[in-house]
Amino acid sequence: MGITTNCSQEVIEMAANGLKNGHLVAFPTETVYGLGADALNEKSVRSVYSIKGRPANHPLIVHISSINQLDNWATEIPSYAKKLARDCWPGPMTLILKRSVQAKDFVTGGQNCVGVRVPAHPVALALLAEFEKLGGMGIAAPSANKFGAVSPTTAKAVFQEIGIGLGINDLILDGGQSSIGLESTIIDCTNSYATIIRPGAVTLKHIKKTLRSTKLSLVEKSQIRASGGLVKHYSPKAEVLVNVVPKEGDGLIALSEFKTPKNVFRLANPNNSEEYARLLYSALREGDSKAIKRIVVIPPNGDGLEVAINDRITKASSKIIEK
Numbered sequence: 618m619g620i621t622t623n624c625s626q627e628v629i630e631m632a633a634n635g636l637k638n639g640h641l642v643a644f645p646t647e648t649v650y651g652l653g654a655d656a657l658n659e660k661s662v663r664s665v666y667s668i669k670g671r672p673a674n675h676p677l678i679v680h681i682s683s684i685n686q687l688d689n690w691a692t693e694i695p696s697y698a699k700k701l702a703r704d705c706w707p708g709p710m711t712l713i714l715k716r717s718v719q720a721k722d723f724v725t726g727g728q729n730c731v732g733v734r735v736p737a738h739p740v741a742l743a744l745l746a747e748f749e750k751l752g753g754m755g756i757a758a759p760s761a762n763k764f765g766a767v768s769p770t771t772a773k774a775v776f777q778e779i780g781i782g783l784g785i786n787d788l789i790l791d792g793g794q795s796s797i798g799l800e801s802t803i804i805d806c807t808n809s810y811a812t813i814i815r816p817g818a819v820t821l822k823h824i825k826k827t828l829r830s831t832k833l834s835l836v837e838k839s840q841i842r843a844s845g846g847l848v849k850h851y852s853p854k855a856e857v858l859v860n861v862v863p864k865e866g867d868g869l870i871a872l873s874e875f876k877t878p879k880n881v882f883r884l885a886n887p888n889n890s891e892e893y894a895r896l897l898y899s900a901l902r903e904g905d906s907k908a909i910k911r912i913v914v915i916p917p918n919g920d921g922l923e924v925a926i927n928d929r930i931t932k933a934s935s936k937i938i939e940k
């Protein structure tokens with residue numbers, strides 16, 4: 618196993634072959650890095666769960682190369698879901714749909730629905746295209762971190778999180794820093810209306826605009842099991858405190874308009890919400906690598922991408938672990 622920085626066509630072909638032969642490939646997406654396995658190979662998918670330390674009843678997202686592959690995984694797709702897929706893919710949005718016979722329990726966590734996404738990162742798309750040429754149907758991939766920990770937004774962070782669990786034939790593809798930095802928006806499309814179950818870079822406003830007349834609701838707790846929906850998630854080792862005055866020795870993540878008090882470690886200094894989202898997870902990681910005990914986070918205000926940023930900060934700072 619190694620980190621491959623040169624994602625040439627040759628390397629992509631090797632990675633796709635590896636997947637087809639049951640090996641794992643961690644790959645970049647525009648949201649966060651994923652740990653990929655052939656979505657039809659039970660043994661490979663099970664090894665993803667064991668490397669992550671993730672309970673088997675938490676489903677994985679199936680990544681596909683284009684909307685044309687959607688019917689392979691989902692059935693009875695409502696027209697509003699197709700509209701969203703046409704508008705937002707490739708991109709940071711996952712649709713939860715009624716599963717096809719191909720989407721087995723080991724991918725869906727035993728649920729009758731499947732999560733599907735077309736990622737926008739060129740390396741992810743090249744890998745998917747190559748994998749499909751070999752007869753592959755989709756790559757099942759959760760974020761490439763230990764269960765409950767912060768998602769990786771660089772190949773180095775993937776290596777630090779799960780490198781030790783990967784086998785000699787597994788690969789980490791380095792596609793640079795994820796441009797969005799937060800996991801995809803998840804939309805439950807198993808009802809006659811859309812429900813956002815995890816906020817992300819595809820915002821409520823954008824979804825409303827796409828759907829216009831379609832009834833849209835936002836639920837706080839869906840019946841559907843989404844592990845990012847647990848109260849404590851996306852957590853570093855440090856204690857995360859929100860909107861408090863930082864003390865000496867604390868780490869600080871805030872917009873650049875907030876000045877750094879004396880003897881406080883500035884972990885991120887973003888100029889706007891997009892930068893904030895991109896830097897948040899690497900800043901939490903840096904706090905841990907510096908063995909900082911407390912990280913103070915001042916979240917940005919707003920009803921766009923800020924909703925997703927605040928959601929992750931709330932979960933990172935929560936002390937409640939839901940079983």
Ligand code: TXA
Pocket residue numbers: 646648649650651652675676677678711713725728730731732734736758759760761799800801802803841842843844845846
């Ligand atoms: O941006 C992302 O979505 C990244 C990249 C790698 O694509 N992936 C990601 O995967 O965040 P993961 O497994 O860490 O989070 C995906 C969430 C989980 O909370 C999972 O429970 C939910 O999606 N999910 C996946 N399939 C589902 C299904 N059939 N029903 C309900 N929730 C599902």
Ligand code: MG
Pocket residue numbers: 759760768845
């Ligand atoms: Mg995750």
